[in-house]
Amino acid sequence: xxxxxxxxxxxxxxxxxxxxxxxxxxxxxxxxxxxxxxxxxxxxxxxxxxxxxxxxxxxxxxxxxxxxxxxxxxxxxxxxxxxxxxxxxxxxxxxxxxxxxxxxxxxxxxxxxxxxxxxxxxxxxxxxxxxxxxxxxxxxxxxxxxxxxxxxxxxxxxxxxxxxxxxxxxxxxxxxxxxxxxxxxxxxxxxxxxxxxxxxxxxxxxxxxxxxxxxxxxxxxxxxxxxxxxxxxxxxxxxxxxxxxxxxxxxxxxxxxxxxxxxxxxxxxxxxxxxxxxxxxxxxxxxxxxxxxxxxxxxxxxxxxxxxxxxxxxxxxxxxxxxxxxxxxxxxxxxxxxxxxxxxxxxxxxxxxxxxxxxxxxxxxxxxxxxxxxxxxxxxxxxxxxxxxxxxxxxxxxxxxxxxxxxxxxxxxxxxxxxxxxxxxxxxxxxxxxxxxxxxxxxxxxxxxxxxxxxxxxxxxxxxxxxxxxxxxxxxxxxxxxxxxxxxxxxxxxxxxxxxxxxxxxxxxxxxxxxxxxxxxxxxxxxxxxxxxxxxxxxxxxxxxxxxxxxxxxxxxxxxxxxxxxxxxxxxxxx
Amino acid sequence: xxxxxxxxxxxxxxxxxxxxxxxxxxxxxxxxxxxxxxxxxxxxxxxxxxxxxxxxxxxxxxxxxxxxxxxxxxxxxxxxxxxxxxxxxxxxxxxxxxxxxxxxxxxxxxxxxxxxxxxxxxxxxxxxxxxxxxxxxxxxxxxxxxxxxxxxxxxxxxxxxxxxxxxxxxxxxxxxxxxxxxxxxxxxxxxxxxxxxxxxxxxxxxxxxxxxxxxxxxxxxxxxxxxxxxxxxxxxxxxxxxxxxxxxxxxxxxxxxxxxxxxxxxxxxxxxxxxxxxxxxxxxxxxxxxxxxxxxxxxxxxxxxxxxxxx
Numbered sequence: 001x002x003x004x005x006x007x008x009x010x011x012x013x014x015x016x017x018x019x020x021x022x023x024x025x026x027x028x029x030x031x032x033x034x035x036x037x038x039x040x041x042x043x044x045x046x047x048x049x050x051x052x053x054x055x056x057x058x059x060x061x062x063x064x065x066x067x068x069x070x071x072x073x074x075x076x077x078x079x080x081x082x083x084x085x086x087x088x089x090x091x092x093x094x095x096x097x098x099x100x101x102x103x104x105x106x107x108x109x110x111x112x113x114x115x116x117x118x119x120x121x122x123x124x125x126x127x128x129x130x131x132x133x134x135x136x137x138x139x140x141x142x143x144x145x146x147x148x149x150x151x152x153x154x155x156x157x158x159x160x161x162x163x164x165x166x167x168x169x170x171x172x173x174x175x176x177x178x179x180x181x182x183x184x185x186x187x188x189x190x191x192x193x194x195x196x197x198x199x200x201x202x203x204x205x206x207x208x209x210x211x212x213x214x215x216x217x218x219x220x221x222x223x224x225x226x227x228x229x230x231x232x233x234x235x236x237x238x239x240x241x242x243x244x245x246x247x248x249x250x251x252x253x254x255x256x257x258x259x260x261x262x263x264x265x266x267x268x269x270x271x272x273x274x275x276x277x278x279x280x281x282x283x284x285x286x287x288x289x290x291x292x293x294x295x296x297x298x299x300x301x302x303x304x305x306x307x308x309x310x311x312x313x314x315x316x317x318x319x320x321x322x323x324x325x326x327x328x329x330x331x332x333x334x335x336x337x338x339x340x341x342x343x344x345x346x347x348x349x350x351x352x353x354x355x356x357x358x359x360x361x362x363x364x365x366x367x368x369x370x371x372x373x374x375x376x377x378x379x380x381x382x383x384x385x386x387x388x389x390x391x392x393x394x395x396x397x398x399x400x401x402x403x404x405x406x407x408x409x410x411x412x413x414x415x416x417x418x419x420x421x422x423x424x425x426x427x428x429x430x431x432x433x434x435x436x437x438x439x440x441x442x443x444x445x446x447x448x449x450x451x452x453x454x455x456x457x458x459x460x461x462x463x464x465x466x467x468x469x470x471x472x473x474x475x476x477x478x479x480x481x482x483x484x485x486x487x488x489x490x491x492x493x494x495x496x497x498x499x500x501x502x503x504x505x506x507x508x509x510x511x512x513x514x515x516x517x518x519x520x521x522x523x524x525x526x527x528x529x530x531x532x533x534x535x536x537x538x539x540x541x542x543x544x545x546x547x548x549x550x551x552x553x554x555x556x557x558x559x560x561x562x563x564x565x566x567x568x569x570x571x572x573x574x575x
Numbered sequence: 576x577x578x579x580x581x582x583x584x585x586x587x588x589x590x591x592x593x594x595x596x597x598x599x600x601x602x603x604x605x606x607x608x609x610x611x612x613x614x615x616x617x618x619x620x621x622x623x624x625x626x627x628x629x630x631x632x633x634x635x636x637x638x639x640x641x642x643x644x645x646x647x648x649x650x651x652x653x654x655x656x657x658x659x660x661x662x663x664x665x666x667x668x669x670x671x672x673x674x675x676x677x678x679x680x681x682x683x684x685x686x687x688x689x690x691x692x693x694x695x696x697x698x699x700x701x702x703x704x705x706x707x708x709x710x711x712x713x714x715x716x717x718x719x720x721x722x723x724x725x726x727x728x729x730x731x732x733x734x735x736x737x738x739x740x741x742x743x744x745x746x747x748x749x750x751x752x753x754x755x756x757x758x759x760x761x762x763x764x765x766x767x768x769x770x771x772x773x774x775x776x777x778x779x780x781x782x783x784x785x786x787x788x789x790x791x792x793x794x795x796x797x798x799x800x801x802x803x804x805x806x807x808x809x810x811x812x813x814x815x816x817x818x819x820x821x822x823x824x825x826x827x828x829x830x831x832x833x834x835x836x837x838x839x840x841x842x843x844x845x846x847x848x849x850x851x852x853x854x855x856x857x858x859x860x861x862x863x864x865x866x867x868x869x870x871x872x873x874x875x876x877x878x879x880x881x882x883x884x885x886x
Contacts, residue, residue: 295846295849298850302850313847315653315847315848315850315851316850318848318850318851319850319851320850365635368639369635369639369653369654369655372639421677421684428828433833434653434654436833437633437654437833437834438635438654440834441633441634441635441834451677451832452832452833452834453745453746453832454746454828454832454833455746455828455829456827456828456829459742
């Protein structure tokens with residue numbers, strides 16, 4: 001072990017639990033990534049936590065950026081970790097062009113799509129940032145500190161950061177932005193996410209550089225919530241339209257935005273972060289987003305008319321992965337296509353039927369057919385291996401005989417004959433139709449006769465909480481305790497609890513997990529939660545998707561982000 | 576008197592002779608013959624697929640996106656299904672059978688003979704003929720109201736009408752039939768009306784009116800049989816349009832529900848993977864094209880021969 005830059009006492013001064021976490025790292029009980037997450041969560045500076053983790057002799061070295069880059073000549077099979085850049089190589093200037101749909105933009109708090117957030121995040125910034133490694137670090141915050149009971153969170157702001165209109169970033173801006181999120185008239189999805197705050201009176205300004213949050217229930221995922229995509233910090237005088245008033249602390253200035261056409265950004269000269277060469281970021285002079293559909297985007301990328309394609313589909317990845325001019329970076333995510341059942345409706349109110357359908361998933365086959373094998377197999381719980389509290393469980397096998405036995409028992413009791421006719425609804429957006437068709441085939445021997453009801457995306461989103469049986473896409477959340485309350489609790493009925501599943505033991509465990517800082521303890525609780533979901537839960541989940549960032553090779557420092565975010569401040573062009 | 580007591584045998588022969596004459600008309604036109612052969616080829620393939628396909632059309636039995644090879648003559652699709660088997664089975668939905676929804680009275684969940692395209696054209700012919708006959712024969716307000724309504728329908732782009740019907744009623748074979756019926760009926764009604772306006776001035780119509788026949792009798796027993804030639808040709812063309820419509824809806828992902836093969840869906844699925852498997856898009860596209868071209872050639876040839884005989 002190398003010499004530590006801080007003593008255990010100094011660690012304890014930041015938070016009493018940090019020395020214990022470090023001791024677990026030393027013993028190899030937690031990985032370096034988990035230590036980093038925990039230490040930063042408890043208020044330690046990210047840089048310091050990284051140094052301490054590096055000094056440790058224990059823990060697996062999983063604290064790289066989590067990205068792998070496919071070799072252009074090997075069909076994406078061999079991978080290499082992104083090489084660190086050296087200061088001497090970095091070049092400034094250049095233009096990066098990306099194919100991405102450009103939607104109507106107005107109030108950032110109302111953002112509903114990541115595409116819009118990818119525009120806004122070039123101009124505005126978040127208090128925290130969850131990186132490609134799925135670790136959340138302070139961004140506009142200098143640090144945060146949570147009370148032991150996780151009911152009080154102090155947010156300490158960085159000093160000296162200026163908006164692009166020259167005003168200094170201060171607590172008033174944070175208070176104003178929280179006010180926008182918590183204002184029902186604005187209609188921000190942050191309102192639901194911050195349900196542990198009782199309105200703006202829960203947000204207290206201590207001084208110009210410190211804000212205190214008073215929570216009504218313990219919450220461990222506050223830093224992660226502050227990087228939810230609509231959570232950009234707005235200027236205190238923001239009037240509601242980011243295109244007309246593109247004021248923020250971010251690295252670029254919005255020069256032009258035409259919905260469904262293009263967006264142009266130019267470099268900001270006085271950005272607060274410095275690059276590795278000591279001068280202010282960003283390295284690039286200009287960003288251009290061109291609004292095209294995906295197929296046109298693939299063709300444009302192949303012909304060199306654009307340098308990157310937003311959120312490539314598996315087919316796009318397959319088409320582009322062997323292109324020698326392109327670097328394909330992949331990253332595991334907590335994004336999934338969930339097979340969900342309405343437990344308040346027949347036959348899904350019977351756990352035997354739910355279990356039978358779950359047993360019909362040949363997960364490896366579904367992953368291969370729907371996603372070319374590019375993902376991680378999953379258990380039937382909404383907790384992903386990339387999330388820190390995930391407790392590893394064996395992947396359930398494909399078991400049509402077991403499923404048939406359960407269905408026969410159910411049918412005999414109900415006095416009906418097999419096959420059991422059910423309708424599976426979903427949308428033809430990502431690869432849901434492939435999953436649906438494969439599942440229909442796999443479930444036939446078990447006694448299910450599945451009729452497919454596949455509509456265009458808007459048609460499904462208009463009824464996604466209402467259909468009996470459906471496949472719904474869920475996006476990435478850095479921690480499981482951030483997602484589970486949204487979809488599987490009594491409070492969420494009427495909002496995002498599409499299955500109507502409520503389980504007292506599950507909810508009690510979830511509340512316990514939300515208030516548990518110790519990652520090992522939280523993982524033990526999550527193990528029980530996963531068991532409950534597998535035994536009697538309302539969902540089947542075959543795999544977790546990988547996502548790709550496909551960008552021209554001449555651009556460096558590019559990372560694939562689990563939520564397809566474009567973080568462009570330190571990307572540079574090796575022209 | 577002798578003519579009135581001709582034997583049934585003589586009548587049967589004359590019917591056979593008439594049928595033979597019709598067949599001769601078709602085969603006298605090279606264009607119609609080629610068209611008929613193309614159409615019959617697909618019918619034949621469809622009938623064969625009812626009892627046999629090389630592999631199970633809906634099952635992922637092979638590796639994904641294979642090019643044509645000795646096992647899979649037309650390759651496999653993105654789910655590892657044999658394209659030839661799916662192409663053959665796809666003929667059924669268009670030409671040979673219509674699947675009824677599970678909650679359909681009595682026949683729920685079963686299939687009835689006649690493909691979606693044929694039933695759709697039959698529906699538009701029936702509805703269009705009723706409306707066109709009434710507008711043309713009754714004239715006056717009937718004509719005004721019916722034609723104004725039909726003009727309003729024709730003013731809509733067909734694809735919009737399809738979308739409206741499917742958005743309102745959901746997916747399924749019957750819904751597609753209804754969509755084809757609604758969009759095709761105005762065109763048929765216009766044709767029938769114009770033919771009726773001509774026919775109703777003939778002496779035998781006057782004679783029927785003088786006999787005191789009802790309006791419905793005159794329309795359906797006197798006029799309709801005498802306009803069947805142009806209607807038959809028009810319906811051939813309409814089957815082609817219907818196949819295109821089914822293909823378009825499938826391509827847009829709002830046509831016949833998967834996994835049963837539908838050529839439009841096959842094109843759409845293949846299009847999504849076209850950058851790395853260009854082959855898969857060709858067989859279903861060619862199938863649609865050849866069937867529609869065949870029907871058009873058949874209709875054109877038939878029209879030419881009928882005109883020649885009438886002259």
